[in-house]
Amino acid sequence: MACGILIFTLVTYHLSFDTFHKNPDRIYRFVTEWHDDEIDRSSSVPMPVGTAFRTDFSLGQITARTFLMGNSLVTINQGNDVKKFREENGVTFAEPGFLDIFNFPLIKGNSKELFGKPKQAVVTEKVAFKFFGTTDVIGKVIKVENKTQFTIVGVLKNIPANTDLNTEIYVSYGSLIDYDAFGNDKNWGGVMSSSKAYTLLQPGVTRAAADMALAQLPKKHFTGRDASVWKFKLQPLSDVHFNTEFDAYASKTYLWALFFIGLFLIITACVNFVNLATAQALNRAKEVGIRKVMGSLPYQLFWQFIAETAIITLVGVIVAVGLAELFLPMLNGLFKTEMDFHWMQLSLFIVFATVVVIFLSGSYPGLVLARFQPILALKSKLSQKDVGGFSLRRVLVVTQFVISQVLIIGSIVVVAQMRYAQTADLGFKKDAIVLLPMPKNDKATVGTMRNQLSGIPGVESVTFCMGAPASRSNSTTGINYDNRAEDEHWGINMKSADDQYISTFNIKLVAGRNVFAADTVREFLVNETVARKLGIQPKDLIGKKIAVNGGTIKGPVVGVVKDFYNHSFHSEIAPICIMTQSDNYYTAAVKMDMRHAKESLAAFEKIWSSTFPEELYSYQFLDESIARFYELDNTLLKLVEAFAAIAIIISCLGLYGLVSFMAVPKTKEIGVRKVLGANIGQVLWLFGKEFTYLLLIAFVIAAPLAGWAMHNYLQDFKYKISLGPGIFLAAIASTFVIAAITVSYRATIAALTNPVKSLRSE
Amino acid sequence: MIKITNLEKFYRTEEVETIALNKLSMEVKKGEFVAIMGPSGCGKSTLLNILGLLDDPDAGSYLFNDIEVADFNERKRADLRKHNIGFVFQSFNLIDELTVFENVELPLIYTGVAAADRVKKVEAVLDKMQIMHRRNHYPQQLSGGQQQRVAIARAVVNTPKIILADEPTGNLDSSNGNDVMELLTDLNEQGTTIIMVTHSEHDARYSHRIIRLLDGQTVVENIMI
Ligand SMILES: Nc1ncnc2c1ncn2[C@@H]1O[C@H](COP(=O)(O)OP(=O)(O)OP(=O)(O)O)[C@@H](O)[C@H]1O
Ligand SMILES: [Mg+2]
Numbered sequence: 001m002a003c004g005i006l007i008f009t010l011v012t013y014h015l016s017f018d019t020f021h022k023n024p025d026r027i028y029r030f031v032t033e034w035h036d037d038e039i040d041r042s043s044s045v046p047m048p049v050g051t052a053f054r055t056d057f058s059l060g061q062i063t064a065r066t067f068l069m070g071n072s073l074v075t076i077n078q079g080n081d082v083k084k085f086r087e088e089n090g091v092t093f094a095e096p097g098f099l100d101i102f103n104f105p106l107i108k109g110n111s112k113e114l115f116g117k118p119k120q121a122v123v124t125e126k127v128a129f130k131f132f133g134t135t136d137v138i139g140k141v142i143k144v145e146n147k148t149q150f151t152i153v154g155v156l157k158n159i160p161a162n163t164d165l166n167t168e169i170y171v172s173y174g175s176l177i178d179y180d181a182f183g184n185d186k187n188w189g190g191v192m193s194s195s196k197a198y199t200l201l202q203p204g205v206t207r208a209a210a211d212m213a214l215a216q217l218p219k220k221h222f223t224g225r226d227a228s229v230w231k232f233k234l235q236p237l238s239d240v241h242f243n244t245e246f247d248a249y250a251s252k253t254y255l256w257a258l259f260f261i262g263l264f265l266i267i268t269a270c271v272n273f274v275n276l277a278t279a280q281a282l283n284r285a286k287e288v289g290i291r292k293v294m295g296s297l298p299y300q301l302f303w304q305f306i307a308e309t310a311i312i313t314l315v316g317v318i319v320a321v322g323l324a325e326l327f328l329p330m331l332n333g334l335f336k337t338e339m340d341f342h343w344m345q346l347s348l349f350i351v352f353a354t355v356v357v358i359f360l361s362g363s364y365p366g367l368v369l370a371r372f373q374p375i376l377a378l379k380s381k382l383s384q385k386d387v388g389g390f391s392l393r394r395v396l397v398v399t400q401f402v403i404s405q406v407l408i409i410g411s412i413v414v415v416a417q418m419r420y421a422q423t424a425d426l427g428f429k430k431d432a433i434v435l436l437p438m439p440k441n442d443k444a445t446v447g448t449m450r451n452q453l454s455g456i457p458g459v460e461s462v463t464f465c466m467g468a469p470a471s472r473s474n475s476t477t478g479i480n481y482d483n484r485a486e487d488e489h490w491g492i493n494m495k496s497a498d499d500q501y502i503s504t505f506n507i508k509l510v511a512g513r514n515v516f517a518a519d520t521v522r523e524f525l526v527n528e529t530v531a532r533k534l535g536i537q538p539k540d541l542i543g544k545k546i547a548v549n550g551g552t553i554k555g556p557v558v559g560v561v562k563d564f565y566n567h568s569f570h571s572e573i574a575p576i577c578i579m580t581q582s583d584n585y586y587t588a589a590v591k592m593d594m595r596h597a598k599e600s601l602a603a604f605e606k607i608w609s610s611t612f613p614e615e616l617y618s619y620q621f622l623d624e625s626i627a628r629f630y631e632l633d634n635t636l637l638k639l640v641e642a643f644a645a646i647a648i649i650i651s652c653l654g655l656y657g658l659v660s661f662m663a664v665p666k667t668k669e670i671g672v673r674k675v676l677g678a679n680i681g682q683v684l685w686l687f688g689k690e691f692t693y694l695l696l697i698a699f700v701i702a703a704p705l706a707g708w709a710m711h712n713y714l715q716d717f718k719y720k721i722s723l724g725p726g727i728f729l730a731a732i733a734s735t736f737v738i739a740a741i742t743v744s745y746r747a748t749i750a751a752l753t754n755p756v757k758s759l760r761s762e
Numbered sequence: 763m764i765k766i767t768n769l770e771k772f773y774r775t776e777e778v779e780t781i782a783l784n785k786l787s788m789e790v791k792k793g794e795f796v797a798i799m800g801p802s803g804c805g806k807s808t809l810l811n812i813l814g815l816l817d818d819p820d821a822g823s824y825l826f827n828d829i830e831v832a833d834f835n836e837r838k839r840a841d842l843r844k845h846n847i848g849f850v851f852q853s854f855n856l857i858d859e860l861t862v863f864e865n866v867e868l869p870l871i872y873t874g875v876a877a878a879d880r881v882k883k884v885e886a887v888l889d890k891m892q893i894m895h896r897r898n899h900y901p902q903q904l905s906g907g908q909q910q911r912v913a914i915a916r917a918v919v920n921t922p923k924i925i926l927a928d929e930p931t932g933n934l935d936s937s938n939g940n941d942v943m944e945l946l947t948d949l950n951e952q953g954t955t956i957i958m959v960t961h962s963e964h965d966a967r968y969s970h971r972i973i974r975l976l977d978g979q980t981v982v983e984n985i986m987i
Contacts, residue, residue, distance in 0.1 A: 060819070447821070668855065669858075671855075671858075672857060673872075674840075675843075676844075677843065677844030679872075681865050682872065755816055
């Protein structure tokens, strides 16, 4: 029950995402699709799309572009004091009207003409407090990424937790001109993930109409094949949180999975209750018989039983609410969310669930009891068959077994996949490598950094690059091979890195040689996937010319490297080219001797801080950053494990109860059998036989179910373990062991009883 | 065949200690038919359980076929019991989920008789008890007399040397009771030793000898005939 409440809270939390805006059904996000050999999607659009939609059509009431500068550095000056903050939620550059599309109300300042001029900023109360210790911050100045100074003109109410737009600092879009990104303001051909656009459609305008209008844009702004490849569309706001084709955080599938696990747990608990209650009915037969003789009618008995169930359930609910309250912080920690109980919604759910549970679990035993023949009941001659339930109870036990086995198989698979992901050969080395950001990457800075870092004892090698081999930020462009007339129909992942890259990360060359040191692009390394996509042997690629980034970067291929994972196992290994291009070196990757990690890290910080005095130092171990790719999977894993454990415990309780009630009427039988010469093993087998049989039936049902579910789960991974019979065997073996322990404990008691005792009672 | 000397058995509950058997001595010869009588609570069932190796005495000696079994452990007792002793109870104690045939077959399974032999033996004994036609019925579908005959069939199927019967007619009317007594007499005539607890003087008359107990001690032994 407690789990039910928690899961309900989680599900409603996610369903409530961005539902608090004023016209949620009219708010849309622009997205890009590429219809080539495959359909690719991005939740971002080229920067001119928003403008074009605003000026070319009159469908949108308000259209606003945004540009997110993630994890940005904000500096404030107070007197001579300089304070630096690393804003994880980033700073969003927004066009006028953005705050009118969404319901982020200002509590100070004037919303009119907001962001109409450059260099304006609004911050939330929370941020204001963090920066200045007060919300009275109008007129104060903040500096973003050590470039533009923004004057605060408004204070926003704190951003609610249930939104994907979680930036807390907004600044004028116009000021983007001060930053590199502005170079793309007129560029139709490039999609930067930071560049989004939103619109509030005019009342009455349908999404289809808007999509139709948007379909004209590629024709106008692209030539040749591109005009039919590029598509711009609208995505409803309600879809943003769930559509994993774009960048959704939560997939609805997971939510549904959770929902069903919750449902399963409640069902299992009900099943147990029915089980025990019907078995108990046998013991209460006499009471019922007497009541009947005294003139009580069946329906009165029925309601009596329901009432009893209700009391038990209510006590259960109260305990459950308490438990849920207790565990919510844990769950929040697990999901990094800020959920709260909404008592209004929740109480509705609880009342509903309680009533259903009461009737589900109360009515069956109630009915059975009410229908007893009083004479038989009085003579206590009721056998198992009269309380009906034996075969029904078998069904229930099977149900429980099925549920626990599905969950067990589920956790095994998730664990196995996680282990695979964390220990598999990535194609490069991820241990003992520290990543440092490079806020400035001009030649001189890179040069001094290289010298200083290499000079630290314990540092084995240093490479400057755009990012680690596997990283979240991947930059994909078109590729032209060997001066062919037409570009290839697939994109290539560009990685800028110096000549130390492949040695630092231990990436293997399969053909050719490494690139020579250089600051601009002279030559390329490509991976095997490129060769495969081109249908050419790696060695034949050497010396061929390729051009990427719309033909602006060209050069010969000098080496082919072995494939390595460039993101998580969720995604396929992309075609990759590596080139020397020093103005893209945003990261310094240092391989070090872990025995001197502490001293080395201290030395890094010292060097880094003196090189970039205006910046805030931070570093990351590569293996940790890779582990982050699987954060959601790990969360899922923990959940599945927890719920599997709970389900197993509940099933065991059920099983124990069942065996107990099976054992009571059986004590006499056991006594007889022992008198006739049965040994303890043979008596235990009486129970064992039954449960082995039920377990096998359950397994036959659970295996395909779990197989199907896990197959779907693994579909999300491009590189995965295979579902071997071993997993299923392990599942059935573990359920068997658990069930056997439960059963044998009770059965042993029954089997060891001296037959003289059990036969005496006549 | 059975010889007990100064047999004692106590039952301790929290406060009271009941002396169920108080230095009891008696002997039963091979082929005898002995009835044990006495008021309620005088220790008849306790004695029968010890004789049947279901329970162990607290003191005294018990020679079974000249072997001292008083200090046998559970395992050894069970072994001896399976092959030598058949039980008939007042409340039949048939297993509800098994058919007549399966009930009678049970002791053979536990003594490890091969399946083909089992069928033969069970059929023979059911025939003798005249309940062959009921072989596929369940106990609840039979009358009390029929059930007791099944129980007797089950007790003798293993051809035990001795049959212990605790009030075998207690739950039966007089005509069914007489049938059961006839059966026991027949078995006795074919050589099986029988020790029977009963409250009925009428039934006791079928036996050769009546042992009367009072408070766990022998009072009188009547020799019949
Ligand atoms: N398990 C036990 N725990 C305590 N006392 C017991 C136990 N079994 C028997 N007794 C006591 O031992 C005495 C002898 O019991 P027993 O069952 O042998 O009597 P019985 O002669 O068979 O009586 P009945 O004719 O009623 O069957 C009685 O006083 C009884 O209460
Ligand atoms: Mg008795």
